Amino acid sequence: MSGMRNKTLKDVVTRAILNKEKWDRSKFVGASEIADCPLKIYFNKIGKSEFKGNGKTERGRAVEIALISLLKKGGLDIRYHDGHVNHQKEIKHPDFPVMVHPDGIIYQYNKPYAVLEVKSVGSEYFRKIKEPLNSWVVQTRFNAYMAGLKKAVLVAVNASDLEDIKEWEFDAMDETEALALLEKAKKIMTAVEMGIEPFAQPREDRCKWCEFKNECSNVWEPSEEAKEKEVETDEVKEPLEKLKKAKELKDEAKELETQAKAQILNTAKKYEAAKLRSGNLLAIVETRRARVTIDTKKLFAQHPEIDKSKYEKVGKPVVAIKLKEAK
Ligand code: SF4
Numbered sequence: 001m002s003g004m005r006n007k008t009l010k011d012v013v014t015r016a017i018l019n020k021e022k023w024d025r026s027k028f029v030g031a032s033e034i035a036d037c038p039l040k041i042y043f044n045k046i047g048k049s050e051f052k053g054n055g056k057t058e059r060g061r062a063v064e065i066a067l068i069s070l071l072k073k074g075g076l077d078i079r080y081h082d083g084h085v086n087h088q089k090e091i092k093h094p095d096f097p098v099m100v101h102p103d104g105i106i107y108q109y110n111k112p113y114a115v116l117e118v119k120s121v122g123s124e125y126f127r128k129i130k131e132p133l134n135s136w137v138v139q140t141r142f143n144a145y146m147a148g149l150k151k152a153v154l155v156a157v158n159a160s161d162l163e164d165i166k167e168w169e170f171d172a173m174d175e176t177e178a179l180a181l182l183e184k185a186k187k188i189m190t191a192v193e194m195g196i197e198p199f200a201q202p203r204e205d206r207c208k209w210c211e212f213k214n215e216c217s218n219v220w221e222p223s224e225e226a227k228e229k230e231v232e233t234d235e236v237k238e239p240l241e242k243l244k245k246a247k248e249l250k251d252e253a254k255e256l257e258t259q260a261k262a263q264i265l266n267t268a269k270k271y272e273a274a275k276l277r278s279g280n281l282l283a284i285v286e287t288r289r290a291r292v293t294i295d296t297k298k299l300f301a302q303h304p305e306i307d308k309s310k311y312e313k314v315g316k317p318v319v320a321i322k323l324k325e326a327k
């Protein structure tokens with residue numbers, strides 16, 4: 001068994017890499033990403049990610065193909081879209097920028113029965129899996145919709161042992177559910193064309209693993225439950241100390257600025273000079289005109305005929321973190 005496995009793996013690694021090169025997903029949204037945050041998909045499409053896969057992803061893909069190969073040898077009739085036997089075929093939606101690549105199509109009595117999706121995971125995680133990830137389920141059911149099949153089969157395989165598998169069967173996605181995802185893909189690709197970031201859908205479990213989390217200014221909106229929950233963990237020890245230090249430095253900077261400005265102003269008055277130099281540093285004292293602002297509250301109160309919403313500009317939500325001394 002292990003000899004056959006090694007031979008199969010060696011063979012399929014090349015196929016995995018070839019397949020990967022063949023798929024250009026920059027113009028389409030794929031099933032594996034369709035359940036994701038729109039902003040994350042957008043960042044991926046515009047090439048913001050430096051991540052182009054690594055040994056782990058290649059190995060994962062190879063393991064998935066090896067398993068399919070073994071399932072076929074074991075007697076399961078697995079083919080590809082349109083009945084292709086030897087290569088996976090893409091399915092493009094005729095009206096939406098969506099392209100999917102089911103891992104395989106399971107045939108029964110010579111007729112296509114269900115799409116097959118295989119996920120290879122590390123053994124530690126594999127043991128913990130009770131229910132499949134929502135994104136896997138969405139991908140598999142969506143693939144079934146795209147392939148025009150009624151059933152979807154999802155298989156998770158332990159990457160260290162191809163005989164260790166868990167499987168689930170679902171109904172294909174229905175028209176309404178699929179249409180919502182197709183529209184989502186269309187909006188994202190329009191945003192890519194126009195260079196305008198789409199709305200984000202932050203969620204704790206998504207943002208935690210997102211490769212863009214450090215540069216993304218979108219908020220995770222805590223649920224009512226999360227708002228009440230407090231967790232004590234050393235994971236925030238270092239960032240909390242950094243935040244505290246940043247606050248102290250800001251306070252100190254403000255104090256220094258106030259003192260320096262007062263001293264410079266007094267000296268400027270003493271010499272009746274608006275420019276004061278010491279070494280290569282020059283201070284220029286100037287009076288800026290007061291800013292003119294419009295009292296919008298008063299304006300809209302006195303002119304109720306104005307549609308306020310037409311003049312509102314909605315900024316991007318940003319994360320605010322308050323630092324408090326805990327008791
Ligand atoms: S960090 Fe969260 S909100 Fe930002 S792109 Fe990633 S998943 Fe979306």
